[in-house]
Amino acid sequence: MSVPPGAGPNPHAHADFTETFFVLEGEVSFKSQLGSYVAKKGSFVNIPKGGIVHGFKNLSDHPAKLLCTVTPAGLDDLFEEMAEFMETALSNKESEMKEKIMAIFEKYGQQMFPPDYLD
Template identity: 50%
Template sequence: MANNVKQITKSQGNYLSIVGDTYRIIIPGKQTNGEFAMIDMLIPPHGGPGPHAHESFHESFYVVDGEVEFKTEEGKSIAKKGDTITIPKGGAIHSFKNVSNGLAHLLCTVVPAGLDDFFEEIGTPLQEGEFLPPPPLDENAVKKLMAIAKKYGQVVYPPDYLD
């Protein structure tokens, strides 16, 4: 049985704008039979997703650069360059925000895959190095996001849920 070792270069992967952040799907679940996915995340100052939960997969974040505040119902912590945050399976409500003045850079791994498919559906394609402002979230946009999130086993909470 042959092992198919694969190199993924910096320029490969789909770039997507998600809530004003730029995510690159480095390894989609389609390439791993759904076993895992890897996502490169660039978060501008004050950027990051609001509170959400996903019961069916484990999520790990490695901080390549910057300072990111992670919030859960248990409290908050600041993750800095070289730190790793893990969100285990089971649906812990969490969010994160870049609290530095520069760009924060995270590598996110999800086991099993699926979050990448969610991002593909809600994201806006863009080019490497490009950032779009966060889209306005009126009532209809929030309802649509919640419905898509549910389809992928996620729950989206109000922005101030963890405050």
């Protein structure tokens, strides 16, 4: 995945999936209920199955590139739907965008939390 500068998902949880990230380019701050970690190129991050609240943010001035795997399969549909929405979202009001993003995440079994939940 490509994560624009300053971007990344709000804290969220998904009890039925294990998610892993390998940082290919950039510097990304990962936060979870267990703490925080700045992952640089070559870093590996594991979010275990069970619903741990987590999120991340690109700290660099360039898009960060992450290799993300999710097991079992199925969450890729969320990423595809989110990418399609974001490509056309520029004309939407911020409140409409937030509502649509929440609806997409909930559709795929994700639990969302406020941006400052892990601060």
